[in-house]
Amino acid sequence: MSELRRDPIIGRWVIISAERGKRPSDFAREAETPPGKGCPFCPGNEKLTPPEILAYGEPGRTRDSKGWWLRVIPNKYPALAVEGSLSRQGEGMYDKMNGIGAHEVIIETPDHSCEIPDMSDKQVEDVLWAYRDRIMDLKRDIRLEYILIFKNRGAAAGASLSHPHSQLIATPVVPKRVREEVNGAKNYYEYKERCGYCDIIKQELSTGQRVVAENENFIAVCPFASRFPFEVWVLPKAHESDFEDIQKYETVNLASLLKNVTGKMNRVLDTPPYNYLIHNSPLKEPRLPHYHWHIEIMPKLTRIAGFEWGSGFYINPVSPEEAAQFLREAD
Amino acid sequence: MSELRRDPIIGRWVIISAERGKRPSDFAREAETPPGKGCPFCPGNEKLTPPEILAYGEPGRTRDSKGWWLRVIPNKYPALAVEGSLSRQGEGMYDKMNGIGAHEVIIETPDHSCEIPDMSDKQVEDVLWAYRDRIMDLKRDIRLEYILIFKNRGAAAGASLSHPHSQLIATPVVPKRVREEVNGAKNYYEYKERCGYCDIIKQELSTGQRVVAENENFIAVCPFASRFPFEVWVLPKAHESDFEDIQKYETVNLASLLKNVTGKMNRVLDTPPYNYLIHNSPLKEPRLPHYHWHIEIMPKLTRIAGFEWGSGFYINPVSPEEAAQFLREAD
Numbered sequence: 001m002s003e004l005r006r007d008p009i010i011g012r013w014v015i016i017s018a019e020r021g022k023r024p025s026d027f028a029r030e031a032e033t034p035p036g037k038g039c040p041f042c043p044g045n046e047k048l049t050p051p052e053i054l055a056y057g058e059p060g061r062t063r064d065s066k067g068w069w070l071r072v073i074p075n076k077y078p079a080l081a082v083e084g085s086l087s088r089q090g091e092g093m094y095d096k097m098n099g100i101g102a103h104e105v106i107i108e109t110p111d112h113s114c115e116i117p118d119m120s121d122k123q124v125e126d127v128l129w130a131y132r133d134r135i136m137d138l139k140r141d142i143r144l145e146y147i148l149i150f151k152n153r154g155a156a157a158g159a160s161l162s163h164p165h166s167q168l169i170a171t172p173v174v175p176k177r178v179r180e181e182v183n184g185a186k187n188y189y190e191y192k193e194r195c196g197y198c199d200i201i202k203q204e205l206s207t208g209q210r211v212v213a214e215n216e217n218f219i220a221v222c223p224f225a226s227r228f229p230f231e232v233w234v235l236p237k238a239h240e241s242d243f244e245d246i247q248k249y250e251t252v253n254l255a256s257l258l259k260n261v262t263g264k265m266n267r268v269l270d271t272p273p274y275n276y277l278i279h280n281s282p283l284k285e286p287r288l289p290h291y292h293w294h295i296e297i298m299p300k301l302t303r304i305a306g307f308e309w310g311s312g313f314y315i316n317p318v319s320p321e322e323a324a325q326f327l328r329e330a331d
Numbered sequence: 332m333s334e335l336r337r338d339p340i341i342g343r344w345v346i347i348s349a350e351r352g353k354r355p356s357d358f359a360r361e362a363e364t365p366p367g368k369g370c371p372f373c374p375g376n377e378k379l380t381p382p383e384i385l386a387y388g389e390p391g392r393t394r395d396s397k398g399w400w401l402r403v404i405p406n407k408y409p410a411l412a413v414e415g416s417l418s419r420q421g422e423g424m425y426d427k428m429n430g431i432g433a434h435e436v437i438i439e440t441p442d443h444s445c446e447i448p449d450m451s452d453k454q455v456e457d458v459l460w461a462y463r464d465r466i467m468d469l470k471r472d473i474r475l476e477y478i479l480i481f482k483n484r485g486a487a488a489g490a491s492l493s494h495p496h497s498q499l500i501a502t503p504v505v506p507k508r509v510r511e512e513v514n515g516a517k518n519y520y521e522y523k524e525r526c527g528y529c530d531i532i533k534q535e536l537s538t539g540q541r542v543v544a545e546n547e548n549f550i551a552v553c554p555f556a557s558r559f560p561f562e563v564w565v566l567p568k569a570h571e572s573d574f575e576d577i578q579k580y581e582t583v584n585l586a587s588l589l590k591n592v593t594g595k596m597n598r599v600l601d602t603p604p605y606n607y608l609i610h611n612s613p614l615k616e617p618r619l620p621h622y623h624w625h626i627e628i629m630p631k632l633t634r635i636a637g638f639e640w641g642s643g644f645y646i647n648p649v650s651p652e653e654a655a656q657f658l659r660e661a662d
Contacts, residue, residue, distance in 0.1 A: 007556040009515040009527045010508075014556045015646045024561070024599045024657055079638075079646045092534045093527075094555045150637030158636025169638055177341075177643030184340040196340045196424075203423045224425045225338040225345045230355070268355045277641030298640060305489025306481030307410075307500055309629060310608035312508030315346045315410045319334075326355055 001084055002099030004172070012176055015099060017079045040076075041163035043068070043110045050074045053104060054133060056126055070126045071107040072134060078103035079169060086143060086172055100143055102170040106130050112163050115153070117263035124255035127166065128246070131278065134168055135244040139283045144170045146178060146282050149243075154273025157300040174282045181279060182291050189290030197292030198239050200224075210320050212327045213260050217253040220261045222320035222327070229302060229318035230269060230327065232261055234295040241281040241288040258295075265299055267330045272299040332415055333430030335503070343507055346430060348410045371407075372494035374399070374441045381405040384435060385464060387457055401457050402438040403465060409434035410500060417474060417503055431474055433501040437461050443494050446484070448594035455586035458497065459577070462609065465499055466575040470614045475501045477509060477613050480574075485604025488631040505613045512610060513622050520621030528623030529570050531555075541651050543658045544591050548584040551592045553651035553658070560633060560649035561600060561658065563592055565626040572612040572619040589626075596630055598661045603630040 002017040040048035046064040050073055055061070057068035080101030088097040108127045109119060116124060131149050138147055151166040152158040174182075188196035204210055204221045212220040212232055220234045234257060236250070246254070265272060276297040281288050308314055333348040371379035377395040381404055386392070388399035411432030419428040439458045440450060447455060462480050469478055482497040483490040505513075519527035535541055535552045543551040543563055551565045565588060567581070577585070596603060607628040612619050639645055 005556040007554070008531065009519060010512050011515055012556065012558075013644055014558050015644065016557075016650050017646050017648055018650045018653070025601070091555075092538070093530050094534075146642075148638060148641050150641055152636040156634070158634040167638070169642075171642070171644065175642030175644045177641065180643075181341050184342055188340060199424050200339065203425075207423070223338070224422075225336040225343065226347075227343075227345050270356070275637035275640055277637045279641065296641070303487070303489040304635060305483040306606035306608045307479060307498070309606055310479045310481050310508065310610065310627070311477075311500075311502070311506030312511075313344055313346065313502065313506045315348050317348050319347050319349045322349070 001081060002079060004097045004099055006095040008093055008095070013173055015079050017099065039112055039161065039163050041071075041105075041107045041161060041165060042112050046071075049105075050076055054130065054137075056130070069110060069123065070130055072130060073105050073107065075103040075105050075167065080171065082141075097172065100172050102138055102141075102144070102147075102168065104134060104168040106134070106149075106166040106168065108164040108166060115164055115262070115266075117259050117266055119259070121252070121255055121259070124259055125251045128251045128254055128258075131166070131168070132244045132246060135280070138168075138170050139244075141170075143172050144283055145174045146171050147280065148175065148178075148277060149280075150275060150277035152275050154300065157273035157275050159273075178279065178282065182282065182285070182288070185288075185290045185292070195239050195290055195292055197235060197294065201235055201237060210324045212264065212324050213257060215253045215257055217250050218257045220257055222324040224320060226316055226320040226323070227314035228298045228300075229316055230265065230272075230299045230323045231316075231320070232265070232297045232327070234258065234261065234297070235292060236294075239289075240293060241291040242286055243278055243280040243293045261297065261327070264327045264330045265297070268326045269299055269301065272301060274299040332412060333410060335428045335430055337426040339424055339426070344504055346410050348408075348430065370443055370492065370494050372402075372436075372438045372492060372496060373443050377402075380436075381407055385461065385468075387461070400441060400454065401461055403461060404436050404438065406434040406436050406498065411502065413472075428503065431503050433469055433472075433475070433478075433499065435465060435499045437465070437480075437497040437499065439495040439497060446495055446593070446597075448590050448597055450590070452583070452586055452590070455590055456582045459582045459585055459589075462497070462499070463575045463577060463582075466611075469499075469501050470575075472501075474503050475614055476505045477502050478611065479506065479509075479608060480611075481606060481608035483606050485631065488604035488606050490604075509610065509613065513613065513616070513619070516619075516621045516623070526570055526621055526623055528566060528625065532566055532568060541655045543595065543655050544588060546584050546588055548581050549588045551588055553655040555651060557647055557651040557654070558645035559629045559631075560647055561596065561603075561630045561654045562647075562651070563596070563628045563658070565589065565592065565628070566623060567625075570620075571624060572622040573617055574609055574611040574624045592628065592658070595658045595661045596628070599657045600630055600632065603632060605630040 006013050043066045052073050054072040055068040056070040061067035080099045084098050086097050086100050147170045149168050210222045223233050280293045281291045337344050374397045383404050385403040386399040387401040392398035411430045411434050415429050417428050417431050478501045480499050541553045554564050609626050611624045612622045
């Protein structure tokens, strides 16, 4: 079982996952994606993965066989696992607990090489709906405090398999970055008596210079303090703190905006590796007046180096206004 | 001039450095190191860099010519620059200020391919002494709040030139990660009435399982909550909050430990790309009872992906105990 450890000074938790453990010589400098035939996420290879948790597919299909169009499985090398008890304990001055949680893979499509911009609208809606379904199921486990949904596309963005997939990690503590964001949002709300993200949306719509795209329910912007070149955030226009409250008609508009934005990125940046993640409210703090869920999309164009590690400060060589203009005009 | 911008929710500052600006098509996926002959850091090519700020060299040598064994220059593409005024201002709900600061390069040796483990003791001592000299000089500028010294070695760790060099960035705000660390250390001190880092050193020396190397003045350990495989911290054994208070006899022991630890990393991990950085106390908070300067060394073996970006949580596939053992035994 992996172990969660807390830095005694800064309070940062890390997951020591030695089951994924490697000898020093095992660290490949570049991740490799296997050829399509040996891909464990391709139809026909269902037996290569752990048993599925959820699938959308043809009626009458049997579990762990073909006929699905979306499939959710446990990660074969989970950072955190469901079995066991938390058992928080000390080790001298240090704090640790068992690596309890969940680590799942959402296989977005049976088609090995169909990325989001090329999927049908319905397929992307199903991906979003699967995110929601998994959150609804996992939030019943009272040991869990947070669920982070994310996607790594491309080896440089950390993907070890090229078949389109997202991941979900549920943690028994609220992650530091989420806690900071929720607390920051709360401070803003207490000072202004308004949601900070609602204010951002209002200001961005009024100036327009950082808007990438929008529709009835969602807006995509390059944030004012973008950490990375061509970073894009997607936010619901209405105040919503919980992703899983999304309605069917909203997933239609979110899917269409996601396809649009990732397609623009591919055209402007020549199909870059990227990460995206959904920032949602903590599981035990639903319907917050001060928090506003959103998706952060980060193309991987620059390298994080000593300065960023040491400072938490990012150097971004492209202004968000310029990035937004390039993306806006790419059609 | 670059611009500092603050995220209105999380309070994170970023540097928008559009002078480094690139067209979308300019983003090379991998950094390239130029051949030795065109290397601007090699002796004889002094005119290819901005005029030097400091050099250690032969007596009677003229500025910006050969004869140096260590040279400090302004970064040709600075993230922050000395000229101008801070001029903090708003832009609607957002906050920004001019990119005032300093960005320097410490060319560690005239020898293009001599890395730290192969340098003479004296050469490494000079590198450390140059760090100190630059801090002493820059801290007279009252606009500056923090100086971060760091090194990127290898393209995968963010280095764009292969000639051995470190960098220094001075910022007009205390960076978020440093502020968190200093505040965390203060909380620990207030609760325990002891320095947390002094406690770490005591516990690590008593168990020994995470100790990589030590000598009279310094200790190298794999921290209990290591974010990265084979992460190593080097700390002075005596309580010291300010790096620039280092004494000559201490630089001898620090240089010897740094050479030892980076040499071990090269042997165990086959000369990995790495970053190191010095965490020092903020310029306007000298001689803190609760803070303890240290060096963090992070070999670049894994990729940071969506989960880490979204959570601030790190997944480390190698336990620090195992990493320390490999490093300890590599001689």
